[in-house]
Amino acid sequence: MELPKEYRELLRSFVSTCKVNPQVLNAPELKFFKEWLEGMGARVPAAEAPQQPKEPAAAPKKEEPAQRGHKEQPKKMDLDEDDMPPLEEDVPAEPEEKVEPFHEEADPDLLPEDHDEPLPVGDSNAEVTEEKADKANEIKMQAMDAQNQGDEKKALDLFTEALELNPHSAILYACRANLLMRMKKPLAAIRDCDVAIKMNPDSGKAYKVRGKAYRFVGQYEKAKNDLQLGNKLDWDEDSFELQKFVETRVKARMEYDRKIKEKQQEKQERQKQERLKREKEAEAKRKAHEEHKSSGGMPDFGGMPGMGGMPGFGGMPGMGGMPGMGGMPGMGGMPGMGGMPGMGGIDPSFIAKVQSDPELRDVLSNKEMLGKLMSCMQDPTKMAQECAKDPKLAKVISKLQNLAK
DSSP states (O other): OOOOHHHHHHHHHHHHHHHHOGGGGGSGGGHHHHHHHHHTTOOOOOOOOOOOOOOOOOOOOOOOGGGTTOOOOOTTOOOOGGGSOOOGGGSOOOOOOOOOOOOOOOOTTOOOOOOOOOOOOOOTTSOOOHHHHHHHHHHHHHHHHHHHTTOHHHHHHHHHHHHHHOTTOHHHHHHHHHHHHHTTOHHHHHHHHHHHHHHOTTOHHHHHHHHHHHHHTTOHHHHHHHHHHHHHHSOOHHHHHHHHHHHHHHHHHHHHHHHHHHHHHHHHHHHHHHHHHHHHHHHHHHHHHHHHHHTTOOGGGSOOTTTTSBOOOOOBOOOOOOTTTTOOOOOOOBOOOOOBGGGTTOOHHHHHHHHHOHHHHHHHHOHHHHHHHHHHHHOGGGHHHHHHHOHHHHHHHHHHHHHTO
């Protein structure tokens, strides 16, 4: 006796289900079928013990320092860490680039800093009469003569005497500062120039002497500024040559600083691009997870979203006798299987096959098609009729059966 095609398809569907979840055969209502199989020499897996209800999750422990940067994944999604968006703490730090220190050419003409007591000056609030001013000018000339003759100590005493008579004279301070530079006392010279420039901001001599003093203590940037301004107010060749020297020094330092700044900006730009790249990757993965869930993904294999677990297969009508086996009497209709909530025993490889098939993913996200499929599962007698009406449904059922083989 030939088995009708409709019954053959139903039997194939049932066998596929048993391949995916052999525990189905341990259902009480299929006891007779299990006994027949075992009588034929088949080995049926022992029934699994019922799952105990999960205990409430323990309170999370305080995060240890070594675990910072790790976030527990939601339990409903059993995803590999590689599938999750990277955490900010997980971004590998860029190796610190070794920066060569600035190697400035040695300057053998630098002077040691002098820390003598400030030289005496007159009372800046005292009134300077014309007589005092003339006397101060006369002593200034004597100081210049002593300086030219190489008697620096006498010249210094005379300049100081002149300043006590006329403490309001910017040129006297500038002249004494120039003498102090000849005596290799740059810090004392800078103090006198500061007073002179405060009295007369247009004193070219004071700017040039102070610029020279800064040059000989290695403060080239300040020396450049003073010499440039001093030569602008009162140019002379010696000061201009000194100006070119300090400008060369400053330029070398500026070039080094420029390169360092460029490297820092390049590093910041690389870090910015890397951050944007990781943000895009994270966003793409989030979208992929959302699409995965909305298109019928099966998180934790706890049941297909939208299906609520596969319902019972209804009852399979009597199958007559199976030819070639001595005439197996009709089974009289296989009672419903009681439903397989969540399909907890599905082979993960079957899930992967379903998810990798675009057409099956579309079906799982299509409410109308999913309804037809569930209807066929609930009442297998409708399968042939529904497949005849909807070739796409027939194709989907055939694919599911083939994937389960």
